[in-house]
Amino acid sequence: KQEVTQIPAALSVPEGExxxxxxxxxxxxxxxxxxxxxxxxxxxxxxxxxxxxxxxxTSGRLNASLDKSSGRSTLYIAASQPGxxxxxxxxxxxxxxxxxxxxxxxxxxx
Amino acid sequence: NAGVTQTPKFxxxxxxxxxxxxxxxxxxxxxxxxxxxxxxxGLRLIHYSVGAGITDQGEVPNxxxxxxxxxEDFPLRLLSAAPSQTSVYFCASSxxxxxxxxxxxxxxxxxxVL
Numbered sequence: 001k002q003e004v005t006q007i008p009a010a011l012s013v014p015e016g017e018x019x020x021x022x023x024x025x026x027x028x029x030x031x032x033x034x035x036x037x038x039x040x041x042x043x044x045x046x047x048x049x050x051x052x053x054x055x056x057x058t059s060g061r062l063n064a065s066l067d068k069s070s071g072r073s074t075l076y077i078a079a080s081q082p083g084x085x086x087x088x089x090x091x092x093x094x095x096x097x098x099x100x101x102x103x104x105x106x107x108x109x110x
Numbered sequence: 111n112a113g114v115t116q117t118p119k120f121x122x123x124x125x126x127x128x129x130x131x132x133x134x135x136x137x138x139x140x141x142x143x144x145x146x147x148x149x150x151x152g153l154r155l156i157h158y159s160v161g162a163g164i165t166d167q168g169e170v171p172n173x174x175x176x177x178x179x180x181x182e183d184f185p186l187r188l189l190s191a192a193p194s195q196t197s198v199y200f201c202a203s204s205x206x207x208x209x210x211x212x213x214x215x216x217x218x219x220x221x222x223v224l
């Protein structure tokens with residue numbers, strides 16, 4: 001059974017720092033992996049989708065990498081800003097269903 | 111486009127009551143799904159639909175019913191509410207099967223069952 005883990009559960013860093021969020025999964029047979037952002041009291045917004053054949057995807061200050069063999073993905077955020085404060089979730093497409101991690105709550109201190 | 115809309119935003123129920131959570135999308139998406147989100151856990155799939163008239167169970171379907179009479183609407187029914195159903199419920203839609211394309215989420219319905 002596919003399981004997705006995100007560590008740490010919470011992270012607080014000063015504004016301007018580069019940071020990395022981690023996502024690990026137990027079964028490497030995935031179709032793709034997605035990163036989402038969730039703001040308090042709101043729905044989820046898709047950030048990046050990495051196909052299983054890809055190694056990374058970039059969007060602005062965000063870069064997501066995927067290493068299927070080791071069951072790991074990272075989300076790199078460059079030059080963090082207070083507006084980046086949110087919960088970040090990863091999900092893997094496993095057998096036509098998304099399996100989700102519990103998320104990392106990120107706080108960027110001004 | 112309004113995207114994915116959900117009503118109500120917040121609801122309090124007593125144990126045993128029934129209710130329907132509404133979800134609608136205006137993007138002509140075939141795939142729609144319902145998730146619940148509990149503290150410290152990832153989202154869990156309740157039910158999903160791949161098109162009008164077609165629904166199937168997800169990971170945690172017990173206590174919930176769905177129907178899909180139109181492409182736009184995908185209501186979730188709680189048959190007899192239990193405290194274990196206290197959660198935040200999200201509806202999502204996409205142009206194809208979950209995960210294969212970008213999913214769009216509604217703002218969520220926060221449900222408290224007493």
